[in-house]
Amino acid sequence: MSRLKTSIGFAASGFILALASTSANAQATRTWVSGVGDDANPCSRTAPCKTFAGAISKTAATGEINCLDPGGFGAVTITKSITINGTPGAGYGSILVPAGTTGVIINITDPTDTKRTVRLNWLDLNGAGGGANGVRILSSVPGSSVVIENSSIDGFTGRGISDERTVGGKLVVSDTTISHTGDSGVRIAAGGTNKIDAALSNVRVHNSAGAALTVNGGAKATVSNSVFSGSTFGLDIEQASTEAVVDASTVSGNTTGIFTTGGATLQLSNSNVSFNATGVNGTVNSFTNNRFVSNGVGGAISPIGAASTPTGQQ
Numbered sequence: 001m002s003r004l005k006t007s008i009g010f011a012a013s014g015f016i017l018a019l020a021s022t023s024a025n026a027q028a029t030r031t032w033v034s035g036v037g038d039d040a041n042p043c044s045r046t047a048p049c050k051t052f053a054g055a056i057s058k059t060a061a062t063g064e065i066n067c068l069d070p071g072g073f074g075a076v077t078i079t080k081s082i083t084i085n086g087t088p089g090a091g092y093g094s095i096l097v098p099a100g101t102t103g104v105i106i107n108i109t110d111p112t113d114t115k116r117t118v119r120l121n122w123l124d125l126n127g128a129g130g131g132a133n134g135v136r137i138l139s140s141v142p143g144s145s146v147v148i149e150n151s152s153i154d155g156f157t158g159r160g161i162s163d164e165r166t167v168g169g170k171l172v173v174s175d176t177t178i179s180h181t182g183d184s185g186v187r188i189a190a191g192g193t194n195k196i197d198a199a200l201s202n203v204r205v206h207n208s209a210g211a212a213l214t215v216n217g218g219a220k221a222t223v224s225n226s227v228f229s230g231s232t233f234g235l236d237i238e239q240a241s242t243e244a245v246v247d248a249s250t251v252s253g254n255t256t257g258i259f260t261t262g263g264a265t266l267q268l269s270n271s272n273v274s275f276n277a278t279g280v281n282g283t284v285n286s287f288t289n290n291r292f293v294s295n296g297v298g299g300a301i302s303p304i305g306a307a308s309t310p311t312g313q314q
Helices: 002-025 052-056
Strands: 028-033 059-067 076-078 082-085 093-096 104-108 117-121 123-131 135-139 144-149 152-156 161-163 169-181 186-189 196-208 211-216 220-224 227-229 233-238 243-247 250-252 256-261 265-269 272-274 278-281 283-287 291-293 300-304
Touching: 028 052, 052 059, 052 076, 076 082, 104 117, 104 144, 135 144, 135 169, 161 169, 169 186, 186 196, 196 211, 211 220, 211 227, 227 233, 233 243, 233 250, 233 265, 250 256, 256 265, 256 272, 256 283
Parallel strands: 028 059, 059 082, 076 104, 082 117, 093 123, 104 135, 117 144, 123 152, 135 161, 144 169, 152 169, 161 186, 169 196, 186 211, 196 220, 196 227, 211 233, 220 243, 227 250, 233 256, 243 265, 250 272, 256 278, 265 283, 272 291, 283 300
Antiparallel strands: none
16 A cells, blocks of 8 residues: 555656646746846746847747846847837837847748747847848748837848848838948848738838848839938839839938839839939839939939829829
């Protein structure tokens, strides 16, 4: 009898230990980081982690990382559907990266990840003049989506946002400012027969050594209520099958306001193109409700729409 009790006791102890181990290794749907956190913590609200990299390993796919307070939470690589939310009430979640480092790398590789969506919200990415790229987007799985909202990206030697997916996908950027980049502020490219569908709204790109916005490789971009200024090129639309539709936006104070080449198509409406050293290099398909003011000479502006509907409105 005593031998049976002992066996039952060992079995019960083993079950409890296994259960504790499973609980310890479980990933939470919501985790937390804090400027005074510790990555050895479970990343709960009462015991937050210190960095996004520390929290992401403890966050379940499709889950969310929140910031309890302002802090520098470090560079992070994302390989699964997740939301990183800087939490506006608590202040920006900041990523200050060392020289040669990219702030956020997004690379979804798991074909069983059905959502395939990464959302970055209320983040301040600071390259401090030496960081490589703000956000770099890669993927070997088609159909992924990236949403960047209410954020600031500044001071990178490469690109602010670099979408390099060769398997297609969707990109949404809204209410975001990108400035002081050594290459394009935003670059959207596609590869092969796949395409990237991009939508930019209320995006401000300033002082890029390359283009404020580059769209090429057959990507499709819709832009509204945005400003592209103080850069080598305001809009750089290149290569066959590439299309950009730009509405209610400003292209101002660039060396070249609009550059198109290689059979790419740019359609412009309700927009201001002004104070660029060269206004247009290439061809702009213009609905006749744009203003081209105080630009240097160059390029061709082709009107869109029949005489009865010169603005293209139906």
